[in-house]
Every structure is written in C-alpha cells, then in structure tokens.
Amino acid sequence: MAEPTPALAETLRQIETLDTSERPLVVCDVDEVALHFIAHLEEHLESLGLAFLSHDYKLTGNIADRNGAPLPADEIKGLLQTFFDTWTHRQQPVEGAPQALRRLSQDADIVFLTNLPGAWNRDTRARTLSQHDMQYPVITNTGPKGGAVAALAAGRPGPVVFIDDSPQNIRSVQTTLADCILIHFVADKRFFATSDTIAGVHLKTDDWGAVEAYISRCLSD
Ligand SMILES: [Mg+2]
Numbered sequence: 001m002a003e004p005t006p007a008l009a010e011t012l013r014q015i016e017t018l019d020t021s022e023r024p025l026v027v028c029d030v031d032e033v034a035l036h037f038i039a040h041l042e043e044h045l046e047s048l049g050l051a052f053l054s055h056d057y058k059l060t061g062n063i064a065d066r067n068g069a070p071l072p073a074d075e076i077k078g079l080l081q082t083f084f085d086t087w088t089h090r091q092q093p094v095e096g097a098p099q100a101l102r103r104l105s106q107d108a109d110i111v112f113l114t115n116l117p118g119a120w121n122r123d124t125r126a127r128t129l130s131q132h133d134m135q136y137p138v139i140t141n142t143g144p145k146g147g148a149v150a151a152l153a154a155g156r157p158g159p160v161v162f163i164d165d166s167p168q169n170i171r172s173v174q175t176t177l178a179d180c181i182l183i184h185f186v187a188d189k190r191f192f193a194t195s196d197t198i199a200g201v202h203l204k205t206d207d208w209g210a211v212e213a214y215i216s217r218c219l220s221d
Helices: 009-015 038-047 073-090 097-104 119-131 146-153 167-176 189-194 208-220
Strands: 025-028 050-052 063-065 109-114 138-140 160-164 181-185 203-205
Touching (some): 025 097, 038 073, 160 167, 160 208, 167 181
Parallel strands (some): 025 109, 109 138, 160 181, 181 203
16 A cells, blocks of 8 residues: 555544644554454464464464465455454453553553454453553554554644554554654564564564653653
8 A cells, every 4th residue: 555545534533532632642552562462363263273374474374274274365354353353352461561551641642543353343442451451542443554643643742652563554654754753562572573673663672661661761852
C-alpha cells in the first residue's frame, strides 16, 4: 500500500470521540506490546496441530502442519479471526507494561491503537486491558497506522510517541508523521532476536523498563 495512507473513516470516527488535549501523547499497540500475542497464538496453533516454522517475523508461509506443509495464505486470515474470537478475553499483559504506562500517564495521554480483526471484539479487548490496569482509550484500525496516528496527534504541540511490533506500522507512521518518536517493541524474545532493525527508529527493545526510561527522557527534554 502506498504511503502515506489516510486514516480509515471508521478509525477517524472513533478518534473524534476522544477529548481534545495539548498533553504529550503515547500511541501504543496492543498485540505483542501491551498484551502477549505470539505466546498465545502458539498455544492456539498447537491445539490445531499447527506450529511456527521459524521465528521470522511473518505469519504467511511461516505456519505449518505436523508434516511441515505451510498453511495456504488464504487460510491465515480465518485462523487469526478464530484466534481473536477465542483469546481476546484472556490475553495476558506483557511484563511491566501496566506499571510503565501508569507512570507515563502522569505526564502524557495514553491511547491504544490496535488492528483487531472483528469489530465485535473491541469491547472485550478494552475490558481485558482494563482488568490488567490498562484503562486507556482503545481505537481499532485496519491496515497501516500512519493516518490514524497523524489524526491522533493533530492539535498537540508536544511530543508524540508510537510503540508497535510491526515494521509495516512503524514505517507507515514514520512516513506520515516525520517528528514522531518511534519505538519498535517485540515482547517475545525469540521473535525480537530475529526482527529487522528499522532505519530511523529511536528505540528497539523487548523491555518495558527501557521504554519508560526513554519516553520519560523525551518528555523532560
Ligand atoms: Mg502488534
């Protein structure tokens, strides 16, 4: 998809419901950043007799049956939908995320921006986050996130931070909002180790302590 991509109408509609604010903003992804995703997906795959072929950062071509035959691309979407329908209410928080976000929320607004298949899962996702002490606005989106982050940042004079595990989303925000502080976060140690380093990213980490320290420094500059 050509960047910069505009925000989707449905995403903008949700963003318009948020209070306007001139505070710094932290836009945080959910899957594999605030809540575990890969570890739960692995358990889901196992229950279906499937497994990851490698720790490369991709789903298509990287999920296979016991004989090692990769799942066709057109079956991945259905697989993910089933995963979210059965796991959204019980995904576990990434270690340190609730505490770091709680402390950062004293100096910045926190907004979750999540590409969650199935609009019907949105309230469940917000409830799960809230149960784990992460009660911040949840905006659902589809596809690249640049347009949505630009809309969230509009009218704010202060720093805007974007945290995501997806290289596609980070590049989208990088293209759309030039002065955004970019944090590439992957909770799973194995997938973090093999993830690409993206040029221009300000911090790449699997540690919420490092995220909090870095953002705190940016906010006090
Ligand atoms: Mg994610």
